[in-house]
Amino acid sequence: MTRISPEIEEPVEVESVLAVSADVSFASHCFPKYKIGPDNQILEIPTEDNKGPSLKEVVERETVQLSEQHKRLSVRDLASKFDKNLASAAKLADEAKLREVASLEGHVLLKKLRDALEALRGRMAGRNKDDVEKAISMVEALAVKLTQKEGELIQEKFEVKKLANFLKQASEDAKKLVNQEKSFACAEIESARAVVQRFGEALDEQERSTENSKTQEVEGLIEEVQEARRIRLMHQPSKVMDMEHELRALRALIREKNIFSMKLQKELAMTKRAEEKKYCLYVLEGSETLGSCLRLKPCSNNAPELSRCSIQWYRVTSDGDQRDIISGANKSMYAPEPLDVGHILEADVISNGQKATVTTDGPVDSAAGLGSHVETLLRKSSSEFNVVISQVNGQDHPSRSTHVFNVGKMRIKLCRGWITKSRENYSTSMQLCGIRGDGNAAAKSLFWQPRKGLSYVLTFESERERNAAIIVARKYALDCNVKLAGPDDQI
Numbered sequence: 001m002t003r004i005s006p007e008i009e010e011p012v013e014v015e016s017v018l019a020v021s022a023d024v025s026f027a028s029h030c031f032p033k034y035k036i037g038p039d040n041q042i043l044e045i046p047t048e049d050n051k052g053p054s055l056k057e058v059v060e061r062e063t064v065q066l067s068e069q070h071k072r073l074s075v076r077d078l079a080s081k082f083d084k085n086l087a088s089a090a091k092l093a094d095e096a097k098l099r100e101v102a103s104l105e106g107h108v109l110l111k112k113l114r115d116a117l118e119a120l121r122g123r124m125a126g127r128n129k130d131d132v133e134k135a136i137s138m139v140e141a142l143a144v145k146l147t148q149k150e151g152e153l154i155q156e157k158f159e160v161k162k163l164a165n166f167l168k169q170a171s172e173d174a175k176k177l178v179n180q181e182k183s184f185a186c187a188e189i190e191s192a193r194a195v196v197q198r199f200g201e202a203l204d205e206q207e208r209s210t211e212n213s214k215t216q217e218v219e220g221l222i223e224e225v226q227e228a229r230r231i232r233l234m235h236q237p238s239k240v241m242d243m244e245h246e247l248r249a250l251r252a253l254i255r256e257k258n259i260f261s262m263k264l265q266k267e268l269a270m271t272k273r274a275e276e277k278k279y280c281l282y283v284l285e286g287s288e289t290l291g292s293c294l295r296l297k298p299c300s301n302n303a304p305e306l307s308r309c310s311i312q313w314y315r316v317t318s319d320g321d322q323r324d325i326i327s328g329a330n331k332s333m334y335a336p337e338p339l340d341v342g343h344i345l346e347a348d349v350i351s352n353g354q355k356a357t358v359t360t361d362g363p364v365d366s367a368a369g370l371g372s373h374v375e376t377l378l379r380k381s382s383s384e385f386n387v388v389i390s391q392v393n394g395q396d397h398p399s400r401s402t403h404v405f406n407v408g409k410m411r412i413k414l415c416r417g418w419i420t421k422s423r424e425n426y427s428t429s430m431q432l433c434g435i436r437g438d439g440n441a442a443a444k445s446l447f448w449q450p451r452k453g454l455s456y457v458l459t460f461e462s463e464r465e466r467n468a469a470i471i472v473a474r475k476y477a478l479d480c481n482v483k484l485a486g487p488d489d490q491i
Contacts, residue, residue: 110143270361281356288360290367291463293443296332304351306332316344318363327488328436335442337434338471340364374471382408385469391457407473424450426477433486
């Protein structure tokens with residue numbers, strides 16, 4: 001028969017609860033106090049209004065103490081430790097439930113065992129009956145001991161539950177304190193921002209008021225000066241009027257003198273050039289205006305034939321400081337283009353090592369009505385001109401059909417009907433200038449190179465159309481940061 005020892009005990013492993021560090025001290029009125037009430041309820045003990053240190057002093061003292069410690073513990077860390085302890089208490093509660101179930105199962109087994117021994121005792125006699133009674137007493141002792149263990153377990157469960165409730169309440173209070181401090185900090189930050197904004201607005205207002213006061217002072221001074229002048233004019237009206245009339249007369253006289261002086265200078269220059277031309281072998285025939293043609297003519301029997309001479313035309317500034325070569329202008333005739341307006345034209349005639357220079361009497365003038373015509377064209381998105389192709393890449397073009405030369409704000413297009421001969425955007429490789437050669441239609445023709453390797457000589461219906469097309473195209477090209485000119489022209 002198996003004997004049951006009453007000395008059997010199972011050690012209960014209780015998981016240790018993490019303790020809070022003793023390095024942290026809290027103000028007595030920061031966390032509420034608790035007590036165990038009826039039915040194991042946790043009650044908050046009301047705090048008495050004792051006249052202790054202020055909250056600011058307590059916070060300052062605790063801040064100094066925490067700064068001197070090597071290991072600091074914040075309220076957030078304390079809340080996390082409360083949560084850990086709460087988890088530990090929950091584990092203890094679970095283990096207590098398991099032990100309670102095991103205790104209940106032990107009572108059932110002991111009852112069954114005792115009933116079995118009671119039934120066996122009725123059928124036994126003698127020594128065996130004494131052994132059964134002894135076993136029954138041992139079972140009863142074991143039941144008593146199990147009941148004691150169960151009471152201890154209930155007490156331990158009660159303590160664990162109380163500790164869990166306490167830790168839960170403390171964790172909630174810690175979280176509330178963290179949220180409260182966070183809200184206080186946010187409120188302080190917003191208050192500081194509002195103060196800074198008010199200071200900024202006050203400074204701006206002060207600056208504006210200072211500027212307004214200065215402006216008002218200046219305006220006041222101006223008004224005072226004007227009032228003084230008005231009063232002075234009221235006292236001396238006749239003298240002021242006389243002075244104004246004298247000033248007007250002097251200005252008109254100076255203007256007349258300037259006009260007369262310019263006429264004299266021009267006549268002097270023309271006289272000087274006429275004296276020089278007496279000894280010159282060649283002269284220029286033609287009007288010195290845009291749209292005309294200038295031709296070299298011999299004025300002496302000793303002048304060599306122009307066909308045997310080397311000719312080069314130049315563009316000279318009105319003050320004579322700059323003299324630029326006109327590339328390709330090496331014929332006896334030259335038709336001025338818009339780039340020549342305001343400049344003096346010169347032609348060097350070289351024969352047998354001797355050079356003769358022929359110069360226009362004055363700067364080239366613009367054609368009458370050309371400016372208003374160009375302004376009208378610039379108001380449109382594009383301008384179209386009827387032209388005839390005279391040459392392509394330096395070779396005469398056999399067809400004399402009419403084409404349309406379209407000058408737009410971004411590109412130039414040459415087409416006939418729906419057929420496009422060339423269409424190119426403004427670029428540095430594009431060239432456009434008046435024709436620089438002989439021909440009866442030189443004043444109506446221009447040279448256009450859309451891109452490298454392709455060039456046209458186009459003849460317009462009139463000199464005004466040709467010059468207007470050049471001016472408009474150069475204006476649109478300049479808007480595209482492109483300087484449109486002839487070969488080797490200096491702009």
